[in-house]
Amino acid sequence: MRHKKIEKWLSDNIDGELPEKKKKILETHLRKCSSCSSYAENIQRIHKEAKSLEKLEVSPIHWEEFTSRIKTEISSAQQERLLGAPLFLRWKWAWAGATLLFVIIVGLFLYLTKNKTPQQVYVFSFENSLAKIYQEIGSDQELEELFNSVILGSIGETLEDSEWGERPDFYENLILWENLTEEEMRFLESEIKKDNKL
Amino acid sequence: MNGNMADFADDHLVKLAKQGDVDAFTELVRRFEEKIYHTILSLTRNQQDAYDLAQETFMHAYKSLRNFKQRSTFYTWIYRIAVNLTLNFLKKRKKDEKREVQLGDYSLDVKSATSTLSPEGYSMKKELSEKLKEAIDSLPLAYKVSFVLVVSQGLTHTQAANVLRCSENTISWRMHKARKMLQQKLRPYLEGE
Numbered sequence: 120m121r122h123k124k125i126e127k128w129l130s131d132n133i134d135g136e137l138p139e140k141k142k143k144i145l146e147t148h149l150r151k152c153s154s155c156s157s158y159a160e161n162i163q164r165i166h167k168e169a170k171s172l173e174k175l176e177v178s179p180i181h182w183e184e185f186t187s188r189i190k191t192e193i194s195s196a197q198q199e200r201l202l203g204a205p206l207f208l209r210w211k212w213a214w215a216g217a218t219l220l221f222v223i224i225v226g227l228f229l230y231l232t233k234n235k236t237p238q239q240v241y242v243f244s245f246e247n248s249l250a251k252i253y254q255e256i257g258s259d260q261e262l263e264e265l266f267n268s269v270i271l272g273s274i275g276e277t278l279e280d281s282e283w284g285e286r287p288d289f290y291e292n293l294i295l296w297e298n299l300t301e302e303e304m305r306f307l308e309s310e311i312k313k314d315n316k317l
Numbered sequence: 318m319n320g321n322m323a324d325f326a327d328d329h330l331v332k333l334a335k336q337g338d339v340d341a342f343t344e345l346v347r348r349f350e351e352k353i354y355h356t357i358l359s360l361t362r363n364q365q366d367a368y369d370l371a372q373e374t375f376m377h378a379y380k381s382l383r384n385f386k387q388r389s390t391f392y393t394w395i396y397r398i399a400v401n402l403t404l405n406f407l408k409k410r411k412k413d414e415k416r417e418v419q420l421g422d423y424s425l426d427v428k429s430a431t432s433t434l435s436p437e438g439y440s441m442k443k444e445l446s447e448k449l450k451e452a453i454d455s456l457p458l459a460y461k462v463s464f465v466l467v468v469s470q471g472l473t474h475t476q477a478a479n480v481l482r483c484s485e486n487t488i489s490w491r492m493h494k495a496r497k498m499l500q501q502k503l504r505p506y507l508e509g510e
Contacts, residue, residue: 189346
């Protein structure tokens with residue numbers, strides 16, 4: 120356990136990271152412990168060898184070339200930045216707008232066509248019912264005459280309703296006059312006189 | 318122009334670069350290109366990869382400059398970018414290659430190598446260097462990066478912790494474990510001398 124601790128201290132000592140207090144304890148231990156002392160020699164040697172591992176001497180021309188290459192790369196990067204994004208990216212908002220517009224149009228179209236589905240118009244027709252009636256009536260002449268008179272009467276009523284006031288025979292309707300009271304007659308007379316400025 | 322730029326502190330150059338001054342950023346590149354390149358090279362062990370990754374690091378830094386709040390130094394920030402890019406690259410490469418050399422195989426390899434060695438036949442130092450490179454490469458990524466930053470690049474535990482966004486204790490522990498692993502792998506060579 121103690122040796123493991125010493126080995127760690129030896130490593131820190133080589134890197135110059137061991138506090139002075141621990142350095143003294145370490146030195147004392149190394150004087151007594153041959154295995155730790157041997158380990159210390161080995162790692163010291165590894166450290167020296169690793170430090171002296173061939174460092175390639177690179178000529179200044181190489182570095183000049185390296186620097187100028189970086190400079191060129193930076194210039195092209197700056198130009199790219201100035202020019203902005205590539206053309207297709209610069210149009211991205213236009214594309215987004217166009218897509219949005221397209222979606223709106225399609226949505227609107229679908230909405231309108233969905234609501235425009237032809238409504239079923241119910242047309243009431245008397246044709247079928249009348250045909251049945253005519254069939255039944257056709258066999259009975261008396262019934263046919265009665266039916267015709269009713270129909271004609273209803274047509275006449277309709278005509279009378281629509282042409283009320285314009286009909287000159289209004290005054291000639293005896294049933295109307297006969298049923299009026301004396302008071303109503305006097306009122307009508309006065310009104311007629313007024314209308315005709317008598 | 319460059320003469321003036323060389324007099325400015327990193328922070329001031331960063332401010333100018335943020336305002337679009339390409340010369341200021343170029344000066345920052347000049348100051349750190351070599352360190353960044355060698356750090357990446359220590360991790361990748363491939364010059365072309367290191368060159369490309371170093372370039373990628375600076376371009377990434379330039380593009381992210383607006384997001385750099387200057388809470389840490391530019392030096393730490395650029396190291397962090399470089400290390401992250403390199404780690405991603407190494408992870409991808411590891412996946413692609415499905416490395417053949419594994420930890421267990423390596424120790425066997427070492428033993429067979431020592432048994433066939435003739436004491437006069439080769440330089441032990443050269444052998445140790447080669448094996449050391451291999452041993453460092455075989456370390457787990459987190460240990461390898463910590464080791465490279467502290468030993469090869471001379472960063473303090475605090476600086477390495479800032480770059481790797483971890484505590485100083487973590488760095489200290491990783492360094493200890495990395496050394497222990499390296500010592501175990503290289504013991505035959507270390508004892509041979």
